[in-house]
Amino acid sequence: MQIPLVDLKAQYLSIKEEIDNAIKEVIESSSFILGEKLEKFEREFAEFCGVRFAVGTSSGTTALHLALLGLGIGKNDEVITVPNTFIATAEAISHSGAGVRFVDINERSYTIDVEKIESAVNERTRAIIPVHLYGQPADMNPISEIAGKYNLKVIEDAAQAHNGEYKNRRVGSLGDEGCFSFFPGKNLGAYGDAGIVVTNDEDVAENIKLLRNHGRKEKNTHIIEGYNYRMDEIQAAILSVKLKYLNDWTNKRRNNAHLYNDFLSGSEIIIPEEMSYAKHVYHIYAIRTKNRNEIREKLKKNNISTGIHYPVPLHLQPSYKYLNYKRGDFPITENISEEIFSLPIYPELTEKQIKFISELIINP
Numbered sequence: 458m459q460i461p462l463v464d465l466k467a468q469y470l471s472i473k474e475e476i477d478n479a480i481k482e483v484i485e486s487s488s489f490i491l492g493e494k495l496e497k498f499e500r501e502f503a504e505f506c507g508v509r510f511a512v513g514t515s516s517g518t519t520a521l522h523l524a525l526l527g528l529g530i531g532k533n534d535e536v537i538t539v540p541n542t543f544i545a546t547a548e549a550i551s552h553s554g555a556g557v558r559f560v561d562i563n564e565r566s567y568t569i570d571v572e573k574i575e576s577a578v579n580e581r582t583r584a585i586i587p588v589h590l591y592g593q594p595a596d597m598n599p600i601s602e603i604a605g606k607y608n609l610k611v612i613e614d615a616a617q618a619h620n621g622e623y624k625n626r627r628v629g630s631l632g633d634e635g636c637f638s639f640f641p642g643k644n645l646g647a648y649g650d651a652g653i654v655v656t657n658d659e660d661v662a663e664n665i666k667l668l669r670n671h672g673r674k675e676k677n678t679h680i681i682e683g684y685n686y687r688m689d690e691i692q693a694a695i696l697s698v699k700l701k702y703l704n705d706w707t708n709k710r711r712n713n714a715h716l717y718n719d720f721l722s723g724s725e726i727i728i729p730e731e732m733s734y735a736k737h738v739y740h741i742y743a744i745r746t747k748n749r750n751e752i753r754e755k756l757k758k759n760n761i762s763t764g765i766h767y768p769v770p771l772h773l774q775p776s777y778k779y780l781n782y783k784r785g786d787f788p789i790t791e792n793i794s795e796e797i798f799s800l801p802i803y804p805e806l807t808e809k810q811i812k813f814i815s816e817l818i819i820n821p
């Protein structure tokens with residue numbers, strides 16, 4: 458039995474005909490960029506999130522970048538986020554020209570520690586980017602309160618959390634803007650790179666539309682300097698097909714997580730905790746143990762792939778040396794990075810496979 462960390466092929470085969478037709482339709486229409494497929498998907502995804510506007514982008518990274526620029530955030534500003542995230546969150550901040558300020562995570566939720574945000578706010582702070590890490594929404598109410606107090610914007614990094622909920626409200630609708638990635642391995646994945654920004658603010662949505670397409674509304678008038686950050690029609694057509702299945706896939710991921718929770722209970726393994734305010738969508742099922750290397754080695758010998766999200770915290774990455782952080786600055790993130798690893802959790806995984814993996818983990 459070979460079990461990959463993600464199995465994109467299994468999902469494709471389950472909806473092959475619909476996907477193939479959607480791609481063929483785009484090719485036959487020969488409308489590849491900024492056409493009706495993207496407009497359709499933007500409407501559908503905005504509605505899904507419970508917001509008024511959605512603007513498709515070329516990736517989750519460019520969605521975050523445009524979310525910042527769309528609010529006018531850049532040089533001389535500072536933005537708060539966590540060091541335990543994929544590097545794109547921080548890259549987007551630096552690409553906007555703003556400074557990155559990290560705040561450690563909470564040891565139970567693995568998302569931003571709301572108790573530590575306020576002391577990181579200064580006169581340059583303009584925004585907070587909470588990351589709904591592994592698919593668990595951050596504790597948004599306290600974040601919104603702090604944002605209100607200091608007049609900050611809140612941009613959700615929901616790249617791992619499509620369909621997640623905070624107190625029964627969908628992610629993406631909780632802050633000023635929500636950013637999603639449709640990287641193939643995400644809970645809603647395209648067949649290439651794609652992303653989206655969602656918001657209720659019409660002006661911000663218009664800004665982002667300008668920025669993603671060379672600053673223009675009409676062909677030859679460039680109102681501002683922009684970017685080529687568009688989502689293409691083939692990806693939009695694929696995502697429209699796949700969005701219909703997202704609820705079903707989310708339920709399967711959650712069910713798989715609950716099976717792991719049961720099979721691993723009573724062992725020394727620390728399983729993920731679904732916080733009382735959250736509906737966790739388990740993009741990643743991360744467990745924590747002091748015996749990470751031995752267990753991963755054993756799983757590997759049995760053809761089971763695992764991952765680590767993330768082995769090197771951002772403040773200790775060579776690329777962020779210039780921020781002058783040092784080991785010890787974010788102890789929760791650092792401790793977790795040495796003990797955490799991720800098990801296969803994709804929707805098509807079977808109970809038998811989950812049991813097999815769990816037994817290898819708990820039987821020494």
Ligand SMILES: *Cc1c(COP(=O)(O)O)cnc(C)c1O
Binds near residue numbers: 543616617651652
């Ligand atoms: C994947 C991811 C991104 C970036 O998305 P891309 O589509 O790969 O550019 C940003 N933030 C987080 C937390 C992610 O997991």
